[in-house]
Amino acid sequence: MQIKEHHRWDLKYEEAVALQTELSKKLILNDSFGAIEKIAGVDVKCVKERNEVLGVVIIFSYPELNIIEIKMAKDVISYPYIPGLLTFREGPVVEQIFTQIKNIPDLVFFDGQGYCHPRRFGLASHMGLILNLPTIGCAKNKLCGNYKEPSQTKGSYSYIFDDGEIIGAALRTKNEAKPIFVSIGHKVSLISAIKFTLSVSKFRIPEPTRIAHNYLEGIV
DNA sequence: GCGACAG
DNA sequence: ATCTTGTCGC
Ligand SMILES: [Mg+2]
Numbered sequence: 001m002q003i004k005e006h007h008r009w010d011l012k013y014e015e016a017v018a019l020q021t022e023l024s025k026k027l028i029l030n031d032s033f034g035a036i037e038k039i040a041g042v043d044v045k046c047v048k049e050r051n052e053v054l055g056v057v058i059i060f061s062y063p064e065l066n067i068i069e070i071k072m073a074k075d076v077i078s079y080p081y082i083p084g085l086l087t088f089r090e091g092p093v094v095e096q097i098f099t100q101i102k103n104i105p106d107l108v109f110f111d112g113q114g115y116c117h118p119r120r121f122g123l124a125s126h127m128g129l130i131l132n133l134p135t136i137g138c139a140k141n142k143l144c145g146n147y148k149e150p151s152q153t154k155g156s157y158s159y160i161f162d163d164g165e166i167i168g169a170a171l172r173t174k175n176e177a178k179p180i181f182v183s184i185g186h187k188v189s190l191i192s193a194i195k196f197t198l199s200v201s202k203f204r205i206p207e208p209t210r211i212a213h214n215y216l217e218g219i220v
Numbered sequence: 221g222c223g224a225c226a227g
Numbered sequence: 228a229t230c231t232t233g234t235c236g237c
Contacts, residue, residue, distance in 0.1 A: 044227075046228055081228070083225040089228095090227070112226045122226065143226045181226080 001104050006130055009092050010078065016085050020121040027115070027125055032187040033106060033134040036062050039200070040105035041208025042097075042127075044090040045216045051077050054219060055093035058212050059103045063199060065207055070215065071100045083143060084118050087126040098131055107188070107196065108135045109208035113143050114193075116160055116168030116183035128186025135185025136193040137168070138206050142181050152176050154201075157194055169194055173201040180204065 007019060039062045044055040052074055059069040073096045079089040090112075113122030114137025124137030145162035147170045157171040160181065168183030171194055182197050184190050200207045 044228090046227080048229070081227060083227090086226055110226095117226080137226085139226050141226060142224095144224080 001098055001101050001131075003095060003099060003131060009088055011088065013082070013085070016088055017119065020084075020117075020119040020126070023129060024119055024121040024125065026129055027120070027184070028187045029115070029184050029189065030187075031189050031192050036106045036196075038062060038068060038103055038105045039196075039208055040101075040108040041206075041210075041212040042094055042108060043111045043209055043212035043216055044093055045213075046077055046081075046089075048077070053077050053090070053093050054216055055090065055097050056212050056215050056219075057094070057097045057101060058208070058215060059101065059105055060208060060211075062107070065200065067211075069101065069103045071097050072215075072219070073097045073100070086112055087123045090123060091126060091130075094127055095130060105133065108133055108185070109197075109200070109206055110135060110137050110185060111139070111209040111213065113137045113139045113168070113181065114183040114185035115190075116143060116145060116162075116181060118144050120167065122183070124183070124185030134187040136188055136196060137181075137183040137185050138197055138209055139181040139183075140178075140205070142170075150179060155198060157182075166190065171197060173198065173206065174204045177204040180206065
């Protein structure tokens with residue numbers, strides 16, 4: 001798919017932070033999508049040993065979840081891991097992969113935060129804006145904010161608050177398991193993000209990102 | 221200064 | 228993310 005020209009990725013800390021604060025204003029926080037027939041799962045892994053970053057995007061039919069397309073790309077690690085600036089480390093490869101994608105997804109799941117971010121602009125939100133696609137952030141851990149533990153039943157959730165604002169939800173995607181931190185990426189409301197995430201969860205990690213992650217495990 | 225801290 | 232054996236539980 002075609003991706004519009006945008007800002008540089010090699011920004012210094014202060015510049016990156018300022019960019020996030022600015023671009024967050026452009027996010028669409030309500031439902032702005034049509035029929036969801038194809039969804040995508042994205043994941044990235046870093047092999048420090050070889051100084052390379054590997055990424056994969058898997059397209060699935062929805063709700064069947066049959067794999068339709070798989071594309072991956074490799075790049076050199078060009079940015080350190082800094083909490084809050086993960087996009088500058090993983091974004092470049094992800095963008096490169098979407099360039100090769102033929103089946104444009106109607107919704108994309110990311111392994112990381114979206115709006116649940118200090119500047120309300122995590123990986124899922126940033127990529128959603130760049131790709132101009134509906135996105136959802138599904139993180140395995142919390143980055144910021146406070147929440148009360150949801151009940152142990154699959155499907156229950158509690159909102160994550162920060163600075164008096166709801167920025168995401170701690171969603172129980174599996175009984176008795178640690179919750180998944182769901183947040184708006186772009187063009188999908190929080191309640192819909194929760195609904196979609198639950199609809200693709202067979203285990204703790206939602207299928208799109210779980211399968212993308214497993215795929216990378218099998219790559220040398 | 222101290223604690224928190226996506227992947 | 229990566230390192231890395233065993234161990235607990237269904
Ligand atoms: Mg990941």
